[in-house]
Amino acid sequence: MDKVVDQEVVDKVMNSLPDEEILYDVAELFKIFGDSTRIRIICALFTSEMCVYDLAACLKMNQSAISHQLRILKANKLVKNRREGKMMYYSLDDEHVKSIFEAGYAHIMEEK
Amino acid sequence: MDKVVDQEVVDKVMNSLPDEEILYDVAELFKIFGDSTRIRIICALFTSEMCVYDLAACLKMNQSAISHQLRILKANKLVKNRREGKMMYYSLDDEHVKSIFEAGYAHIMEEK
DNA sequence: CTATCATATGAATATATGTTCATATGAATA
DNA sequence: TATTCATATGAACATATATTCATATGATAG
Numbered sequence: 001m002d003k004v005v006d007q008e009v010v011d012k013v014m015n016s017l018p019d020e021e022i023l024y025d026v027a028e029l030f031k032i033f034g035d036s037t038r039i040r041i042i043c044a045l046f047t048s049e050m051c052v053y054d055l056a057a058c059l060k061m062n063q064s065a066i067s068h069q070l071r072i073l074k075a076n077k078l079v080k081n082r083r084e085g086k087m088m089y090y091s092l093d094d095e096h097v098k099s100i101f102e103a104g105y106a107h108i109m110e111e112k
Numbered sequence: 113m114d115k116v117v118d119q120e121v122v123d124k125v126m127n128s129l130p131d132e133e134i135l136y137d138v139a140e141l142f143k144i145f146g147d148s149t150r151i152r153i154i155c156a157l158f159t160s161e162m163c164v165y166d167l168a169a170c171l172k173m174n175q176s177a178i179s180h181q182l183r184i185l186k187a188n189k190l191v192k193n194r195r196e197g198k199m200m201y202y203s204l205d206d207e208h209v210k211s212i213f214e215a216g217y218a219h220i221m222e223e224k
Numbered sequence: 225c226t227a228t229c230a231t232a233t234g235a236a237t238a239t240a241t242g243t244t245c246a247t248a249t250g251a252a253t254a
Numbered sequence: 255t256a257t258t259c260a261t262a263t264g265a266a267c268a269t270a271t272a273t274t275c276a277t278a279t280g281a282t283a284g
Contacts, residue, residue: 005169009160013170016159018217020148023155025220026213027148034143035272036136043135047128048121052231057117058125065273067232077223086230086281096219101138103215105130107208108137111189147242164261177243179262198251198260225284232279241270249262254255 032076033100037061038069041090042097045079049091144188145212149173150181153202154209157191161203 017023032038040059044050050058056066070090073079080093092098129135145151152171156162162170168178182202185191192205204210 005166006163009162010166010169013156013159013162013166017152017155017170020152022217022220023151024148026216027146027151029146029216029220030142030151031146034139034141034146036132036139037272039135039139039142040129040132043129044125047125050121050125051118053229054117054122054125057122058129062274063231064233064275068272071232083281086228088231094219096215096222100212100215100219103208103212104138104141105134107206107212108134108141110208143241149242165259174244175261176245176263180242183262195251198258200261227282227284229282230280233277235275235277237272237274239270239272242268244267245265247263247265250260252257252259254257 029076029100032072032078033104035069037065038073039101041066041069041073042078042092042101045090045092046098046101049089051087051089053087055090141188141212144184144190145216147181149177150185151213153178153181153185154190154204154213157202157204158210158213161201163199163201165199167202 018026033042037059041055044055044058052063052066052070055070056063059066070079070081074081074090074093077093078097079090081088081090083089130138145154149171153167156167156170164175164178164182167182168175171178182191182193186193186202186205189205190209191202193200193202195201
């Protein structure tokens with residue numbers, strides 16, 4: 001006899017899944033957190049708002065790389081910025097950023 | 113006068129950053145969540161353990177793609193599996209999986 | 225207005241990664 | 255043991271993305 005799907009289970013699971021579009025957005029959000037440069041930027045901003053130049057110094061990366069990543073973070077509303085003269089100060093834009101980070105961080109620390 | 117880093121801020125931030133290796137691991141973890149196929153697999157497994165065949169049916173994807181992603185999820189200890197005859201049942205392997213997902217999900221839902 | 229500084233951005237490059245196809249593996253059954 | 259079914263896996267391909275380099279933009283000081 002051929003294997004067929006367990007229709008009962010499949011139906012139950014399919015009904016429980018959030019909309020595909022929502023899950024796509026959730027994945028896109030996690031993708032933002034899924035890069036070590038961006039995670040380090042986010043972590044740095046937990047402590048203090050910073051300008052691009054100082055962020056680059058902290059992370060020992062060049063200014064352009066930081067700028068590109070800040071652009072992505074800002075486009076996803078995870079950071080915001082304010083200008084002060086020539087300098088642009090970045091800070092976190094959402095309380096969720098910390099809770100998301102901490103959920104992942106807890107998982108990693110438990111493994112150690 | 114040349115701009116120099118704000119050494120005080122930079123020092124404070126650098127001291128607050130977790131080890132680079134930890135942050136790398138955190139980023140790697142979020143990267144796993146940062147793919148819509150894997151997020152959908154994870155979500156499906158919130159409801160019920162499932163075999164590969166049924167998972168593929170739920171997500172309307174081919175078996176190979178699901179298998180490849182399950183392999184990644186398992187390598188990262190987010191899912192575990194048990195064999196029952198020919199079938200391999202997958203389920204979530206860690207309580208953190210749900211808390212991580214929910215942190216991201218909450219952020220997305222708030223935007224809607 | 226010009227020069228300089230801080231930041232942003234486009235193009236190019238290298239690398240990573242997801243899916244598909246073909247096929248292998250491993251278990252059950254005839 | 256040969257066949258069939260469920261799953262796993264390697265290779266190939268296409269796509270996405272992070273960084274660097276060069277340069278543009280925007281703001282301030284002289």
